[in-house]
Amino acid sequence: MAEHAAPNAPASAHPKDYHAAKMGMWLFLFTEILLFGGLFLLYASYRHRFPEAFHAGGQTLDVFLGGLNTVVLITSSLSVAMSITALRRGELVRCLWLLGFTIACAGGFMVNKTIEWLAKFHHGLIPGSEHMLALPQGQGVFYGLYYAMTGLHGVHVIIGGSVLAWVMLLIRQGKVTAQDYVVLENAGLYWHIVDLVWIYLFPLFYLIS
Amino acid sequence: MTDMTDTKNAHEAQHGPLSYRFLALVWAGLMALTALTIAAARVDLGFLNVAAALGIASAKASLVIFFFMHLKYENRLIKGMVLTAFVILAIAIGLTFVDVGYRY
Amino acid sequence: MSAPELAANHTLAAADQAIATAGQAVATAHPGNLVNAVAAVDNTFLLIFGISAALLLLITAAMIYFVIRYDRKKHPVAADFSSNLWAEVIWIVLPTLLVLGMFWSGWHSFRALRDAPAGALPIIVTARMWSWDFEYPNGKHSGTLIVPVGKAVKLSLTSKDVIHGFFAPAFRLKIDTVPGMTSHGWFRADKEGEYVIFCSVYCGLQHARMTSAIKAVSQEAFERFLAEKPAAAGHPGKALLDAKGCLGCHSLDGTESVGPTLKGVYGSTGVFVVPGGKDKHEKKLKLDEAGLKQVIMEQRPWRVKGFEPIMPGYADQMTPEELAQIIDYLKNGDEVGKTAGETATPASTATPEQGRDLAEAQGCLGCHTTDGSEIVGPSFKGLFGKPSTAKDKAVVDRAFVEAVLKDPAARLGRPSSMPAFPDLTGIQRQQLLLFLESLGSTHGKAPAMSHEAHQ
């Protein structure tokens, strides 16, 4: 442990403490990781129990759509990362464009996801439906997990997109600037976590079979 | 632990913004790995399929965490915290398998 | 359970044993598995309680002593020390050793509870809201667990609906029954007698009433029991209602509990709600043979109006013959019984033996013994002629017993844990009374004090 002490913030106002903000965000990201972690735990256990059913289930998912979404998310991660560079270099317009592009990617991802879900619904794979009940043991669980995990992820995409939009507004208003960019950085961190989760979801559902 | 490096030098002297070029390179790496994992899934490697998919996913995750998320440039404290979080998750899943693995 | 599932279970159990080498070592140290699980568990209790009591005493005594001895008035200046390597090492090492001992002892007794001896009598236990079913190797079912004394019994447990827990305190045995899974446990009753079974896992409304009994009987009595045709007394359909657990949710006397009453259900018209969001509507169904069959056997989404959708479909648990008997009972009732109560039935048609079986099937013997000892209620032995535990201390006679059977709380004048048996038929009551009388009567002896004790 450090033997020298923390620099204390000046007593009066609550000045921005860059490190604290970052640390707080990371701690928050841990909670997101563990939130999904619970589902990953279920996934691992059920996969262990029903290898065949998971195999069969995985084959019904469209690798192309999944892959496309992977590309979309990775690219959006790039654009967020770039937007931070842009902001710090003072290239405001470029920063906003990059963020706009990211949000467009989020939208694209959701459209793609909706198409995919609708196709599943079309095949009668609606949670709680007779058809789901009739599936062989384990496959129902597979689709249950599929909906739970991609659904929760989808919610995070929407939240992430909204947060980025809000930060765009703050940049426009000059509340987030080249000197004071930690809000954008934290929003970016959040967006990367969304990407990170997908990086695991993609092989687990679409590829391993 | 160096969690308390002086605020000023911690965030100013640390590093400038990452260059676009560098970020694009990371992106290219991620895309390549994505292609690789899809390709690997097409060949039947038996048990290795799972290992390969998870291995590649973890490589991708590391790229995102270390570069996009700047973890490489954070102080050791944050790095330690991130490690703790992942270790706890791994332990939780691992210990669950003490039951699940021996039950079915 | 399907055959492959069973096989899988066996291999896994084997694998498990191999892995748990530590436990194996203990088990093999007792060849022939004559481990007495109860004694092993009790030893662990003693060990941990012993150490704990000593530590607690030490801690409390030290605390009190310090507070008195070093009171600020007597001891105004505190000593100045804040560590002592040896002391600290001691209270890391000592507790570590103590807890390791406790752990080992606990694990040892756990193994004793888990490793059923070879050749144990296999019994399948099925829990459901809110009753137990025990299936013996020859396919016979019962609601109380009858076992031969001195013989190890291996239980395979599962549940039809939610998680329940099979808990037999006398044998330190507790194991959850989980739907979709089979769990295992074993015990051996070394003395004849009755031992209570509780449901230990919270399972809804009647969790507290989901009790039954283990009855340890001689080998001969056990074989006789196995050979017996079910439902010696009363209508077979009625016995089935009990055995299948219907009476856990339905009454026969017109009162509504979890499900609607079955009194007069035959021929009535049921009003059902068909779910389905916007399409939700009601439908009526005449409850004749066909209607009842549908209602009972099907896992149906439509439900009796005003009730919860918890009734299971019975298709996989009931044969058509059984269903026919149930429907016959619901239709005709126990004709003999209906009149028997009032117009004197020739007592010759009832025997004390039948009464004994009935007392067992109805669970009376879960609370009352026949040997003078007391478990829950007063013993049946010598009951007649005793002053009762009722408020008015009335002497026990036929009328008294009949009244108690009908409504214990009312007759006894105080709350009672004894359930009412309002739907015993007249002939059954006769059988029970004969049985009680056969246990002799007491005159002028001191009243049993059991219930007064906690009034």
Next chain:
Amino acid sequence: MDQTDHPAGGLTSRPFFGPQGSGGPGDKGTGLASWIFSTDHKRIGLLYLGVIGLMFTTALVLGLILRLKLMTPGSTLLTPQQYNAMFTLHGVIMVFMVVIPSIPASFGNIFLPLHIGANDVSFPRLNNFSWWLYVTGMVLAITSIFTGAGAPDTGWTFYVPFSERTTTNVSLAVIAVFILGFSSILTGLNFITTVHRLRTPGMTWRKLSLFVWSLYATGWIQVLATPILGITALLIFAERVLHLGLFDPGRGGDPLLYQHLFWIYSHPAVYIMILPAMGVISEIIPVFARKPIFGYNMIAFSSLAIAFAGSLVWAHHMFTSGMSDTAVLIFSFLTFVVAIPSAIKVFNWLSTLYKGSISLDPPLLYALGFIFMFSIGGLTGLVLGAAGTDIHVHDTYFVVAHFHYVIFGGTGLGMFAAMHYWFPKVFGRMYDHGRAAWAFWLVLLGMNVLYFPMFIMGLQGMPRRYYDYLPQYGSMQMVSTWGSWLLAVGLALMFWNLYRGCRYGPIATRNPWGGATLEWTLPTPLPHEAFEGDPKAPEPYDFKGINPDG
């Protein structure tokens, strides 16, 4: 209030519960809005104390009614359904709304920043938000009682498949739990960051008070374990509303996995409950013995050890569940490992008393009560941790007794100790010491008469969550109910005494107990802005030259 009219004298600034500004345009006054939207950690601490107190009293009364019902066997007083709903609410409120937030959110909020020489936590607005989340969760939970098809009746553990099937209002209750969990996460996150970032110069890790250490360790559990509760609650909701079938045995789901998820959070949660209380005890004992805490390093380290090892033992709640025997072996072993750091703390507290100069003031009384009760609760925890014995007493009153001893006797008494210790600093007045001692003895006696018989009943096989029981347990149940009345009298006396003290008690001095941590250098009651500039980091347990006032 003007500074001069506070007789404590020497005040340099206004008490934090007085008006904030100078009456100028920016003055926030003392109105309701100035409280519920306050970002001042002290006000937020008091806000928490208020709502937690409210919930505590509610759930206590529910507990009292449970006991009233259990006085006699049979269906008396409550219908079975009412009883089932009542113990569920009692448990849910006590766990999620009382003991988990209790000490950290109230006294932690007020004194963690002060102990490290900071004027607030790192994220004051987040702090206020987390209080609002708490209130939202609380309101939803209470709504769930009166809406839908009846109050939830699952027990606080929400075990599937029962919680999926029951028609009562479980869906709303689990959403409430999710939100309460979120609130707890934000508190933990705030504390961790605050401890890392806002320590005054010279405040090294080894100068942190043990209270701060315990909150720091707790913060980590809150951040890393609570999300699992979140996902568990969401899954129940999804199961009920969307019928995903993840735990439905009919479709291959495994109800035991639910239990794993639930306890992965809820076991560490018991350390969220107890660690802060242990921190309080570690503060109080040295102050009243006027002697440096014995084994500082070991106590600080054992908090972290409990936090870490405590995350590895969850399945000791599942020994009878039908999980694999290997899991029983490993989790039983790990459970015993966690007991060791607790043992270390107890022995270190005792050694601190040894050769001290002890003044048996109310805070110390409560602290010693804590040690006694926690030892009983913890030692019986060992009975539960041992696989063989747990099989017998699992889901019986033995467990009920164990956790009431550790939660109420431990966290509860720890909370009361904190209330009596910091009362003068927070409210600026002093309560009656004699009455506080009387209340203490009544509470201690009441608790033991109430809960000790439960150990005996449990050993005799009395299962928990039974609205009715066999008459053989009647006498013990009766004694236990008498105990609850004794306890009720004791608690009422205690609360009344504190209330009186708060309104009419004598004005408190700056440092009535002679504490060496930073808050005792501040005026009483605490001012809005605690420190002007960075205070010098003290030795938290060096009492030389520090004497109780008066």
